[in-house]
Amino acid sequence: MTTLVPPLQITTTGLIVPTESAILSGVQQDMNAAFGGNLNPSLETPQGQLATSEASVIAAANAQFVAIVNGIDPAYATGRMQDAIGRIYSLTRLPAVSTSVAVTLTGISGTVIPINAQAIATDGSIYLNTAAVTIPVSGSIAAVFECALPGPTACPAGTLNQVYRSISGWDSITNAADGVLGQFVESRAAFETRRQLSVSANSQGMLTSILGNVLNVAGVLDAYVNENNTSSSITVTGVTLVANSIYICVEGGVNADIAEAILRKKMPGCNYNGTTTVVVTDTNILYSPSFPSYSVKFQRPAALPILFAISILNTSAVPADADVQIQNAIISAFAGGDGGSRARIGATLFASRYYATIAALGAWAQIVSIQIGTSVANLNQVVVPIDEIPTTAAADIVVTLI
Numbered sequence: 001m002t003t004l005v006p007p008l009q010i011t012t013t014g015l016i017v018p019t020e021s022a023i024l025s026g027v028q029q030d031m032n033a034a035f036g037g038n039l040n041p042s043l044e045t046p047q048g049q050l051a052t053s054e055a056s057v058i059a060a061a062n063a064q065f066v067a068i069v070n071g072i073d074p075a076y077a078t079g080r081m082q083d084a085i086g087r088i089y090s091l092t093r094l095p096a097v098s099t100s101v102a103v104t105l106t107g108i109s110g111t112v113i114p115i116n117a118q119a120i121a122t123d124g125s126i127y128l129n130t131a132a133v134t135i136p137v138s139g140s141i142a143a144v145f146e147c148a149l150p151g152p153t154a155c156p157a158g159t160l161n162q163v164y165r166s167i168s169g170w171d172s173i174t175n176a177a178d179g180v181l182g183q184f185v186e187s188r189a190a191f192e193t194r195r196q197l198s199v200s201a202n203s204q205g206m207l208t209s210i211l212g213n214v215l216n217v218a219g220v221l222d223a224y225v226n227e228n229n230t231s232s233s234i235t236v237t238g239v240t241l242v243a244n245s246i247y248i249c250v251e252g253g254v255n256a257d258i259a260e261a262i263l264r265k266k267m268p269g270c271n272y273n274g275t276t277t278v279v280v281t282d283t284n285i286l287y288s289p290s291f292p293s294y295s296v297k298f299q300r301p302a303a304l305p306i307l308f309a310i311s312i313l314n315t316s317a318v319p320a321d322a323d324v325q326i327q328n329a330i331i332s333a334f335a336g337g338d339g340g341s342r343a344r345i346g347a348t349l350f351a352s353r354y355y356a357t358i359a360a361l362g363a364w365a366q367i368v369s370i371q372i373g374t375s376v377a378n379l380n381q382v383v384v385p386i387d388e389i390p391t392t393a394a395a396d397i398v399v400t401l402i
Contacts, residue, residue: 004029006023031047094186096151096182100146100182101179103119104141107139108139109137109139110169112132115131117170118165119160121162125147125155126148127155128146130145131143153181154178154395161175177303180251181391183336183342184335194212194215197211197212198212214248222250222251222342223249226386247299248274249274250300250301258278258298263282272297278298280295304385304388306334306343307372307374309370309398311402317362322365329354331393346384351372352370
C-alpha cells in the first residue's frame with residue numbers, strides 16, 4: 001500500500017522533516033482515495049477531524065525520532081541523553097554547589113562549634129558549618145560555612161554576621177571577604193564543554209590535557225591553564241609567569257587532588273607558577289621501594305567583584321521590586337543559570353551578555369543601557385585577570401529608572 005504522506009528523510013546533512021501541513025495534505029489525499037474520492041476536505045467534517053488527528057500523530061512521532069537522533073549527537077544532546085554520552089567518558093553531570101564563605105568565629109575558649117552549626121546572613125539565607133572546630137585560647141577561629149540552599153547565593157563581605165541557632169560559648173560570626181559563589185546543576189553547554197575537554201585529558205602534556213584533568217577533580221568549580229614556553233618571564237593580565245613554565249589557577253576542590261591531577265598530565269621538566277604548593281608522591285610500582293616526590297605549585301584565585309550599572313525606562317508597568325528582580329536575574333546568569341557559560345577565571349565579560357537575561361523578565365524591562373566594571377561600572381567589557389575569579393552580589397548591581 002502506498003501513501004502520499006511525505007516521509008521523514010535521513011540525509012548526509014541530517015534529518016529532513018515534512019511540515020505538518022504537508023503531512024495533513026498527504027493524509028487527506030490518502031483518505032479521499034480510500035473512500036473513492038469526492039470527500040469534503042473541510043477540517044470541521046468527521047473525515048477532517050480524523051485527518052487532523054492522524055497528521056498530528058505522525059508529526060509527533062517524527063518529532064520523537066528527531067529528538068532521539070539529536071540525542072546521540074553530542075552537539076545537540078541534552079538531559080538524559082547527554083548524561084548517557086557523558087558516561088561513555090566516565091563523566092557525570094556536576095550537581096548544584098552551595099556558596100562557600102570563609103568566616104571568623106569568636107567565643108569562649110574550648111567551645112566546640114559542630115558541623116552544621118547554623119548562621120544567618122542579612123538577606124535571610126541560612127549557612128551551615130562544614131566541619132567541627134573548637135575555639136582556641138585566642139577566642140577566635142577560622143571556619144568555612146556553606147549556604148543551605150544549593151546554587152549561587154551572593155554573600156558579600158560582612159553580611160554573614162549572626163548566629164542563627166545559639167550554642168553556649170559561641171558569641172559571633174563574620175566574613176571578611178565575599179563568599180565564593182555556588183553554581184546550579186551543570187548546564188547542557190557546560191557539560192558538553194567539559195566532555196570535550198575530558199577527551200583532551202586522555203592526552204599528555206597539552207594545556208587542554210591538564211585543564212580537562214583538573215576540571216574532573218571533585219569540587220572544582222573553575223580552572224584556567226596557560227604556559228610560558230619562552231626562556232624569559234612574561235606577564236599575562238598582570239600575572240608574571242616564570243620561564244619555561246605552566247600556570248594553573250583553580251577554584252574549588254582539595255589541594256592534594258588538584259596537585260595529583262596536574263602532575264599526571266604535565267610534561268617532565270616543566271616549571272610551575274602559583275602560591276599554593278603541594279608535595280605529591282608518585283606511587284607508580286616501577287619506582288618501588290623509593291617513590292619520588294614532587295612539589296606541585298598552582299594558584300588559588302582571589303575574588304574580583306564585578307559591578308553593574310543598569311538603566312531601564314521608567315514606565316507605569318515597572319514593578320516595585322524591579323531592582324530585586326534584575327539583581328537576581330543577573331546573579332543567576334552570572335553563575336550560568338540561564339544555560340550560558342558562567343563568568344570564569346581569565347574570561348572577557350561583556351555587558352551585552354546580560355541584555356537577554358533582563359529582557360526576559362517581561363515587557364516592562366526596557367533596557368536603556370548596561371555597563372560593567374571592577375571599580376566603577378562604566379565599561380562594555382571587562383577582562384578578568386588569570387589569578388582572579390569574578391563574583392557579583394546584589395550590592396554590586398545598581399538599577400536606575402530613567
